[in-house]
Amino acid sequence: MQDDPVIRVIAKVLIPTxxxxxxxxxxxGDYGPGGxxxxxxxxxxxxxxxxxxxxxxxxxxVWPARLNLMAITLGVLLYGGTGVATMVLGExxxxxxxxxxxxxxxxxxxxxxxxxxxxxxxxxxxVALFFAFAGRVxxxxxxxxxxxxxxxxxxxxxxxxx
Amino acid sequence: MxxxxxxxxxxxxxxxxxxxxxxxxxxxxxxATFIVTGVTFVISLLLYHxxxxxxxxxxxxxxxxxxxxxxxxxxxxASALVLPIVTGIGFVVTLAARHLVTAEIDQxxxxxxxxxxxxxIAGMLGQVTTGDxxxxxxxxxxxxxxxxxxxxxxxxxxxxxxxxxxxxxxxGTVGATFYVIGLGLLYMLTGTLNLDxxxxxxxxxxxxxxxxxxxxxxxxGLFLKMALFPLHFWLVPAYSYAxxxxxxxxxxxxxxxxxYVLVRLMFGVFGIGFVGISDGLGTVLLTLGIIGAFVGTLxxxxxxxxxxxxxxxxxxxxxxMAIGIGIMTPAGLxxxxxxxxxxxxxxxxxxxxxxxxxxxxxxxxxRSIEGAGRQIPMTMTAILFGGLALIGVPLTAGFISKLxxxxxxxxxxxxxxAGLTFVSSALALAYVWKIVEAAWLKPRPEGAPDLHETxxxxxxxxxxxxxxxxxxxxxxPLINGAVQAAAIFFGGQS
Numbered sequence: 001m002q003d004d005p006v007i008r009v010i011a012k013v014l015i016p017t018x019x020x021x022x023x024x025x026x027x028x029g030d031y032g033p034g035g036x037x038x039x040x041x042x043x044x045x046x047x048x049x050x051x052x053x054x055x056x057x058x059x060x061x062v063w064p065a066r067l068n069l070m071a072i073t074l075g076v077l078l079y080g081g082t083g084v085a086t087m088v089l090g091e092x093x094x095x096x097x098x099x100x101x102x103x104x105x106x107x108x109x110x111x112x113x114x115x116x117x118x119x120x121x122x123x124x125x126x127v128a129l130f131f132a133f134a135g136r137v138x139x140x141x142x143x144x145x146x147x148x149x150x151x152x153x154x155x156x157x158x159x160x161x162x
Numbered sequence: 163m164x165x166x167x168x169x170x171x172x173x174x175x176x177x178x179x180x181x182x183x184x185x186x187x188x189x190x191x192x193x194a195t196f197i198v199t200g201v202t203f204v205i206s207l208l209l210y211h212x213x214x215x216x217x218x219x220x221x222x223x224x225x226x227x228x229x230x231x232x233x234x235x236x237x238x239x240a241s242a243l244v245l246p247i248v249t250g251i252g253f254v255v256t257l258a259a260r261h262l263v264t265a266e267i268d269q270x271x272x273x274x275x276x277x278x279x280x281x282x283i284a285g286m287l288g289q290v291t292t293g294d295x296x297x298x299x300x301x302x303x304x305x306x307x308x309x310x311x312x313x314x315x316x317x318x319x320x321x322x323x324x325x326x327x328x329x330x331x332x333x334g335t336v337g338a339t340f341y342v343i344g345l346g347l348l349y350m351l352t353g354t355l356n357l358d359x360x361x362x363x364x365x366x367x368x369x370x371x372x373x374x375x376x377x378x379x380x381x382x383g384l385f386l387k388m389a390l391f392p393l394h395f396w397l398v399p400a401y402s403y404a405x406x407x408x409x410x411x412x413x414x415x416x417x418x419x420x421x422y423v424l425v426r427l428m429f430g431v432f433g434i435g436f437v438g439i440s441d442g443l444g445t446v447l448l449t450l451g452i453i454g455a456f457v458g459t460l461x462x463x464x465x466x467x468x469x470x471x472x473x474x475x476x477x478x479x480x481x482x483m484a485i486g487i488g489i490m491t492p493a494g495l496x497x498x499x500x501x502x503x504x505x506x507x508x509x510x511x512x513x514x515x516x517x518x519x520x521x522x523x524x525x526x527x528x529r530s531i532e533g534a535g536r537q538i539p540m541t542m543t544a545i546l547f548g549g550l551a552l553i554g555v556p557l558t559a560g561f562i563s564k565l566x567x568x569x570x571x572x573x574x575x576x577x578x579x580a581g582l583t584f585v586s587s588a589l590a591l592a593y594v595w596k597i598v599e600a601a602w603l604k605p606r607p608e609g610a611p612d613l614h615e616t617x618x619x620x621x622x623x624x625x626x627x628x629x630x631x632x633x634x635x636x637x638x639p640l641i642n643g644a645v646q647a648a649a650i651f652f653g654g655q656s
Contacts, residue, residue, distance in 0.1 A: 069183060069184065070184065072180070072183075073180030073181065073183055073184055074180075076177070076179075076180045077177065077180055077181070080173060080176065080177040081177075083173065084173070084177070087166055087169075091226060092166075092169075092222065092223055092224060092225060092226045093166070093169040093173065093222075093224050093225070094224055094225040095225050095226035096225070097226065
């Protein structure tokens with residue numbers, strides 16, 4: 001699709017706009033509709049659009065698999081880590097009050113961190129799902145083990161017959 | 163730190179899982195998993211100790227929000243009994259996973275494999291710990307989704323693992339959907355999802371058709387998850403084509419947790435006084451339980467693949483648990499809890515021992531174990547002990563289960579069912595004898611590959627054998643625990 005100038009130009013305009021909008025949905029979720037889940041999906045849509053228009057390889061190049069895995073885990077850990085932090089500060093798991101002297105500020109900070117964790121993981125998982133369906137890497141690896149196993153079994157049979 | 167134990171039970175594995183996904187290098191992922199499962203085991207023992215010592219419920223308010231509004235985690239006699247089973251089996255099976263997973267899974271997939279492994283344990287622990295009905299659904303999905311992935315990893319040895327995992331996914335999702343539909347109806351009726359609050363409010367409202375529907379949907383969804391006959395078709399392929407370590411973990415724990423959730427919702431939320439429970443559900447469970455016991459045992463007798471054989475026998479054993487619940491008395495429920503505990507030990511033993519054979523021959527069949535009794539005596543003896551416990555031979559934990567089950571049946575004047583339970587247990591002798599005959603009485607066929615075993619391979623299975631015999635001889639702590647667990651669901655009646 002990258003040969004079509006219309007699609008290319010529109011994608012180039014849209015991608016940064018989508019990312020910015022995702023960040024707005026993410027951080028304005030405190031005050032209005034939105035939040036981590038929705039923002040994550042919008043953010044991931046930017047990456048998916050990039051890979052659809054400019055091709056699988058370039059999409060992967062912008063956001064490598066290893067980095068994506070780290071983003072997935074980092075989001076979960078940010079969520080859980082916020083909870084652990086409140087426990088270390090002497091309150092129950094996810095009691096945001098502990099995060100600040102002022103309970104309201106604590107709740108604000110807590111939900112901000114947790115929602116950011118949600119957003120990060122959701123965005124990264126969406127991208128991972130897209131690339132998992134578009135690519136075939138892990139599938140090939142799985143079957144390599146099957147072939148190796150079948151080969152080993154055939155050899156074992158062969159030696160047994162000899 | 164002690165007051166945080168209920169939440170640590172769940173978040174230690176839950177937060178360790180993403181970290182394990184990032185690990186690289188030989189065996190590090192396994193080592194991390196081993197440590198995490200060890201820590202969860204210790205936490206569950208501490209929790210059991212706290213609850214049995216004080217006799218009180220431990221309630222943990224997440225986020226500091228109190229019960230009906232916030233989500234609370236509750237440890238009472240019943241959950242404190244089930245947690246050590248899940249974590250203990252998880253710990254022992256992880257010990258065995260070292261060689262089983264090295265043999266069956268590509269090295270590069272180990273971190274993700276163990277991530278799913280820890281997640282499925284975390285999901286099961288969450289279902290047991292939480293006091294919120296929707297939270298149960300979330301953890302049900304966490305454990306199930308990771309379990310589907312784990313079963314599919316069996317494709318490294320046998321591609322039939324892929325359709326097995328897919329069927330499991332479809333049926334498991336149907337089950338979870340039914341559960342959530344029922345929950346939706348309950349939420350519509352009562353406006354709450356907290357289990358204790360639901361129980362109070364359901365008692366207040368008149369027994370409506372919507373409440374019956376909610377009960378039916380929840381029960382049906384959980385029947386599917388616990389593989390009660392005739393909803394068991396996903397179980398046999400899923401357990402038999404999964405990697406050996408996964409079969410052992412799931413056969414020993416996954417369905418048990420669903421049994422626990424069923425008890426928790428039916429008795430803890432609807433309550434024995436709810437009309438549909440005492441007559442409707444009881445009859446259904448007794449009928450399906452005894453049919454399942456016969457169908458599973460007979461299918462196991464004709465089966466020649468060992469993993470499938472013991473998966474079929476799981477159907478029968480789940481039937482006994484269903485009978486125990488279906489009696490609708492404290493004694494019956496206690497028998498179900500005892501059997502839940504003991505069956506986890508037996509099936510853990512059997513699938514770990516079969517894994518030793520499977521890792522070497524691909525599939526453990528009646529042919530591949532011919533004469534194996536002399537080549538791998540420790541492994542085959544572990545299978546023998548597991549089999550004897552399944553029959554219910556005295557001095558094994560299985561005897562205690564059957565004893566209490568039949569006694570509970572007789573107390574309720576269910577003579578025919580007690581007889582049928584006895585007959586179907588005795589029938590288990592047929593398939594155990596088949597294995598004994600193949601392993602010890604037949605010579606090793608010409609040209610069959612030599613089997614070997616080392617201490618590290620048979621030790622995990624033997625740990626569970628020792629536990630099986632230990633709980634068969636010194637059964638009183640378990641029986642007391644089960645009786646206490648059953649008592650909390652009949653609190654209003656006794």
